[in-house]
Amino acid sequence: MFVTDGGVETHLIFNEGQDVPDQSVYLLNMSEAGRAKMREYYRAYIPICQKAGQGFLFDTNTWRANPDWGTRAGYDAVRLREANQIAVAFCEEMQAEFAAAGVESIISGVLGPRRDAWRYDAWMTVEEATAYHTPQIEAFADTDADYVSAYTLTNVPEAVGIARAAEKAGVPVVLSFTLETDGNLPGGKPLGVAISEVDAATHWYPAYYMINCVHPIHFASVVRHGGKWVDRIGGLRVNASMMSHAELDNAPSLDTGNIPDLAQRYARVLPSLPNIRVIGGCCGTDHRHIDAICATCLPG
Template sequence: METDLIFNHGVELPEFAAFPLIDNSDGRQRLRDYYEDLIQIGRDTGAGVILDTPTWMANPDRAKAVGYAAEDLPRVTRDAVALVRSVSNEHADAAICVSVQIGPQGDGYAPGMASAKLAADYHRPQIAAAKEAGADVISAYTLGSAAEAIGISLAAQELGIPAVISFVVETDGKLADGTTLADAVTQLADTANPLAIMVNCAHPDHIANGFDGGNWEVKLAGIVANASRQSHEELDNAEVLDDGDPDELSRQLADLKGSHSGVRILGGCCGTDLRHLRKIAERVAAT
């Protein structure tokens, strides 16, 4: 959503933070329109839809850069859930999951937190706010370490809300700290066993570099892929959007779903927009 808003709609998102949109009427309307479009894709293709709050950066370290204090953030999460739930309630006949999006403590392209306990303590306030607000799940995206993923998942278990946990890999298919995707998924599954384990913010070619044919691959439940084949460093410095090829991306994701029996969640990350998501849903529905 962020790259779509910035490059395709000319919306300024300082520090790449989308959650401040919750605090103004124009921003809320943009989010509402986006959710409505996603729901329509679901209706047209028969796919269920996960509506994520725009709260990937709503943690104390990252929100500080856009003027939000730690004590502001539970309210932000609650308000975000209220907005998404209000849209969902208008489509009671649709298959919709309301998710609070959680991001890493630091840069999504850097190694994540090294301690599961510290990660659980750090992310617990946002997870608690998600639970209090009535979200269906929390979805932690772009995690660069198994420890941070485990901590978030354990905190969610403690608070009684299901967790979707997603790792990010580099072009070689490994996490930023050098951990293989196989090891990260296995550690998380064996230690915390969240509702779903995914990988995001990498092109299918790069994700495929992390596959080794091992039994762990059946534990992978979702792929939220970049349209761009650029490295994370190139994406960080990009001044022009690389939106790839929606048809190619949909074909690659459908193929990955077909070859990985556990995959049931598909989506788009950097460089993607509603065109890509519609193509993905249409192609999967046709297979």
């Protein structure tokens, strides 16, 4: 079991006032002031892991460090490769600090979707996804990252393409789908169908799957009444808010939700996920949410 962080993008932008375009938090790694802010961010998780008696998963802050989004930030292919590798090196630096505090850790190189992370991408093809995500995966493959993770996926073709690119690069991969308030992927595909389709198309290459960027109230029934595919879910990164993606997109401020209620709902869904190994948060969550979740689900 590994504890991971909350929603790094929403926390640093809304709670800490960091100015990063398009939630491109990896840009903070490029300055000493930014790295200091990231160190402060991660240090809040050391006592949480100590109390829970669990290790920590460093997900690199590279969710937007892919070609299209990188171009918007002024980064070409060479600079993006460097940025992804710098992110891993930063996590390695923090690993030493966690180890000194008695907390073991691992590192995952993080990918995000090519287009909108909260709307169904009907145009994505497997071939496009493979070609698009290969440079970022290859950048991580040339580091000591333990594996790569793709978060907030909305469709099967992109997930398949990422898995194939990871297999070609020789690195393990974890795939995480986002869900709407009905418990299905954007576009309406059931989660179990999506997982089964990706496994069939990739010969079960993904190490496991995750669910992220959705509140437990919206998927608890789905996994509770799911089939054998539920065994493939190994991690959760939940939202603080019960609002839909569209509502969150139009919200005037950050919704941090009800922390004790979120922790209780998290605890109630875990028995339905026998192979869970990563516990963390997504939009609107921070160390306070993860602390409450761990205190409720992993009392040490």
